Amino acid sequence: MPTPHLLSPAGFRASAVYAGIRSKHHPDVALLVCDTLASAAAAFTTNKVFAAPIKLGRQHIKAGKIRAIVVNAGNANACTGPRGDRDALRMCQLAAGIVDCPPNQILPSSTGIIGHALPMKKLERGIVEAGRHLGRSADHAAQFADAILTTDLVRKTAGTTFKLGKETITIAGVCKGSGMIGPRLSIEGAINLSTFSPSRASAKARGSAAGSRADLRNKHATMLAYLTTDANIPAATLRNLLASSTNTSFNAVTVDDHMSTNDTAAILASGLSAKISSTADQKKFAAALDEVCQSLAHQIAADGEGATKTVAITVRGTKSPDIAKTIARAIANSPLVKTAMHGNDPNWGRLISAAGYAAVPFDPNQCVLKLQGTIVFRAGRPVPFNPAAVSKSLAAKEVTVDLDCRSGKSSATVWTCDLSKQYITINADYHT
């Protein structure tokens, strides 16, 4: 069975068109429509500088009922004042006209340059045109996935299925994100479900096809993720499960730790497949959602600006998952760690010292550090290892760092990438 795509879950159509918002000829307006009034949840950036579609989206998601998502690339509609608010609402009104629902059942998204008013004539034509091309094929899913990309080099898509009795539930998603990636999304009203432990992204959920080149002139890279499912699940449950999955996926990926003004992760549930009723059902759904979200997060790290490899940093043996994540994030965000990874340098000193300044409990005399499975540091001292062999193992496309703090039972994984000269090229040579 092929990997499910965004439109594999029953009840979804999508489309994408080029409306001329980007300078480069590449789809820049997209619609994702649910045949039913979907149960919905969304997590938004916690940046105090947030775009107009974030402000409006927070209102529209409150009722937990969404018919469609309208999104444009090339312009973030951020720092655009009252006009930006009106333009975001106009996007929703146009999409609402297409699917015949109230505008507050539309979730708007934008990504691209900030501080510029949306070119509304182009965008209005684009949304109307997109409404004419809705379809359910894998091609339609791919077009939607491609339309949201900015500096990304590859399309990002994931999907999985699980059985509930005789019925199959599908969860799928697409995302974008390459630079300005340091999301800390939050969902209003979500309850922390710490009972759901994160499952790892399986190979099944992974898969990315070659996409279009970056359109650097319109760059303001944000993380956007859109998820679909045909599960029949109440919005309140969806909200809690998305919050939980987000914490171990989108909120656990960092390229440059620069949180964007437009970061969004949203999920629509058409309700056309089995009902999620029991706690056991919820756990199955949560595991599948974790799998999809973690695959997408991993793909963001892999396509990080200038990245030549991903680095999965797992910190375990802490008193809480938050402590583990804080240490992992400190390691992931150190430019010295990222450059060492780029140079295949088993520089454990940079890793351990980053753990030491994470401002949470950490005792170097207790811990064990492994690079690609090789112990390099234990109990406050380096452990002799073959530097050439470990360096060679660090030349892999996927590197693992494992730090066992030996002081508790919690753990967390953060995904990042190495820091190369290409990151400087992409971000220093681009002009607003």
Add this chain to the structure above:
Amino acid sequence: MPTPHLLSPAGFRASAVYAGIRSKHHPDVALLVCDTLASAAAAFTTNKVFAAPIKLGRQHIKAGKIRAIVVNAGNANACTGPRGDRDALRMCQLAAGIVDCPPNQILPSSTGIIGHALPMKKLERGIVEAGRHLGRSADHAAQFADAILTTDLVRKTAGTTFKLGKETITIAGVCKGSGMIGPRLSIEGAINLSTFSPSRASAKARGSAAGSRADLRNKHATMLAYLTTDANIPAATLRNLLASSTNTSFNAVTVDDHMSTNDTAAILASGLSAKISSTADQKKFAAALDEVCQSLAHQIAADGEGATKTVAITVRGTKSPDIAKTIARAIANSPLVKTAMHGNDPNWGRLISAAGYAAVPFDPNQCVLKLQGTIVFRAGRPVPFNPAAVSKSLAAKEVTVDLDCRSGKSSATVWTCDLSKQYITINADYHT
């Protein structure tokens, strides 16, 4: 009058020798000796992974009385276990033998590679040899300043004087630091003196002579700063004043925000000049100390690994200095801001969005952002400006960013540098 150097305050001698700890022939062991039993204070790294000399130094500084500082470059004596502790103590014993005092009146420091035992035979010979070459000349001061450098490209020295009645008090200092620079030093027992507002580093206190090239093979860049004064001042007062100055200087400079295991700032007061008695005296001393420390901090940013310019980020109009500093630090540490600065790109969106994720109160609709004196953003919206002209102004060696939050009376300045491909070269091509 020439700028005072490290040995300009009455009562100090120094020396530096090459003991063979570094691979490159360059002084790597140095002594700074006070003729009297100096009043002393020191601020140390808050990294939970701290080197043996930090552990010992914290004990030795407690009494506030120090005769000499012994320092080596080329080996950090960090992650070296019980042997590291013994070696740090041995360094103090040897220095104590030279100046004839108890070992706990010696402050030890180390910088260089971590996880390797100090080559004690070489170091012991070096310390004894350094004891034979103590002197008070500008050359001796320069040799000491050079001996502590690692990846630094230039010597870092500053000094100033002020009058107390008819007597002149001199404060001077040297420091090192280029990469792995994100100090957050703390002084045990210091009282926060918020009444002393930071003065800006004046041109008088600035000045750096061409020093030696980086010795990349022995790299573990740390911030070390040593200050001397001939003021007659109790250790308790010195402690509070150093804490205050550190917060607006060494703790306000970041190159890559990677806190080291060995960061140290220490001050010795010989007591051979005027006595600091009144609050007015203290204020004068504090202003002079601020001036010297801020000059040194600025020199660290200017010599940041790969730096082509310094960026002074001032955030004002906040409800507390901590809020201002947190926002300034978030802006300073964003790789997107640093690369924009490298590319002379007036990318206000990256600056404002970094302020927005600093996790302290910030309202983009209140603030005014200036780049090199030009307003580019106000009240939530960009302000039209000439991009070519502002870009040209950003090509300066010293760039200023000024963000007025218009919600209070506090302010803070953080110094950083741009992020260039040279940073990647220095840190990815170096192997442990």
